[in-house]
Amino acid sequence: MMTWHQWQQRFDLAARGMAVFAAFSVPMPTAWLTVAMGLLLIFWLLGGGYSNKWRRMRENPLTRWSLLLLLAFALGLLYSSAGMDEALDKSGKYLKLFYIPLLISLLDSRLWQKRAANGFLLAMLLTLVASWGMYADLIPQATKLFPNTVFRGRIAQNFFMAFTAYLLFDRFMRDSSRWRWLWGLLLGLALINVLLLVGGRTGQLVLLVLILLAAVQYLNWRGLLAGGLVIVLISLLSYQFSENFSSRVDLTLQRLDAFSEESRDRELVGNRLEMYGNSLELIGHHLLVGTGSGSFSVEYAELVRQKGLELLSDNPHNEYLNITVQLGLVGLLLFLLLLYNHWRHSAQVDPCFRGSSQALVVAMTVGCLFNSFLMDRGEGSFYVVLTAVYLAGLSHARLREREG
Structure with a gap:
């Protein structure tokens, strides 16, 4: 018969398995990640070893900044202009920030980090x-409205796939085995998928x-010219041969031109530009x-009523504006510090995660x-889960230094 200590070891292992499954579930249907994180929390509590888990959380600088931003949202409830139910509902979408320290406490070795990182990549390859x-009409379309989208909407899938293209390029550059060609092939398929098959601007x-970032990472600052040329070439080819790409570019330019002329026609200006101005x-x-x-929708509705407008919104489709409306410059500063420290400490992680971590924060920034990605369930979970996966190693290094 097993002792309680042996059961705890099994629960602890199960919690780590759920961390890997959580990374796999990020691009999958939303319910998968909900189940993964729920089971992870249960196994985390049953697994014991709280002092070691706390030490790993405490030694990681991303724990501090994610919890400070979460604390700001908690304090913001005290003076929110929204009703408490609505304030809790809206601000509760930022509770996912707690995933960062929770996952950091479990991914206590390079092996578990790699398993989680590979879990996400595997899910994206299945999506691809x-x-x-x-x-190719081999699989029925999940939705006729947004063709070639699988488990998520076009915005989320294209965002995730753009980041996956970087991961595949990174593998292609670092892999010297005979399988290197496979990474190159998958990279080409991912690039075409983002630019031509799925219409997410x-x-x-x-x-x-990210192409520019990769060029700088591998060619130093000389890569700016090379990356710039690649971007121009890809953009021109996509504009020429993809109606999806060219129509989105034309629409964006048309709306920017209308906005610069202070057009009153919302059809020309576009909803997002109107929301940006109102949010400011x-x-x-x-x-x-x-x-x-959680006060954005309440405040925005009142402004719309005062100005005699029609369009209501519960977020401005810009996370910087979204947080600043709710928490002011204090909240914006905390969010920027989270992103800044993510970038700064990416230089200190294991080389196999360094480029991916930098690409993650650039993609999120x-x-x-153009979207309230930290608030959004899919994209926000993508950021916090992979942040923990790539930066958990900071805790390992600091604990080794302390132990001599």
Whole structure:
């Protein structure tokens, strides 16, 4: 008969398995990640070893910044202009920030980090194959509205696939075995998938920025010219041969031109540009600490009523504006510090995760300009889970230093 200590060891192993499954579940249906994190928390509690788990969390700088931002949302509930039910519902979407320290406490070795990282990549490769299968009419389309999307919407899938293209390029550059050609083939399929098969502008822009990042990483600052040329070439070819890509570019330019001319026609200006302007107006009224957690939709509805507009929104499709409306410059600063420290400490992690960690924070930084990605369930979970996966090694290194 097993002792309680032996049961705890099994629960602890199960919790680590759930961490790997959580990384795999990020691009899968939402319920998968919900189940994974629920079981992970149960096994985490049953697994014991809390002092060691706390030490790993404490020694990782990303724990501090993720919890500080989460604390700001908790304090924002005290003065939110929204009702408590709505404030809890909206701000509760940021509870996923707790995934960062929770996963860091479990991924206590390079082996478990690699298992989780490979879990995410495997899920994305399955997504890539399924998406191409839909394009070739070998698999039924999941939705006619957004062709070739598998488990997520076009924005999320294209965003994830753009990041996956970077992961495949990184594997191609670091792998010297006979399987290197396979990474190159998969990279080509991922690039075409993002640019031609799935119409998500955020993912397409993130892909171009990550190409520039990869060029700088592998060619130093000389890579700026090479990366810039590749971006121009890819953009021109995509514009020429993809109606999907060219129509999105034309629409964006048309809306920017209408906005610069202060057009009153929302069909020309576009909903997002109108929301950006209104959000900046809300920020100007409560600059320092905002109007409280979960208050965006309430404040925006009141502004729309005062200005006689029609379009309501529960987020401005820009995470920087979204957080600043709720928590003011204090909240914005904490979010920027989270991203900054992610970038800064990426240089200190294991070389096999270094490039991926830098690409992750760059992708998130760019994506949040056009979407409220930290608040969004899929994209926000993508960021916090992979942040823990790539940066958990910081705890290992610091604990080894302390133990001499």
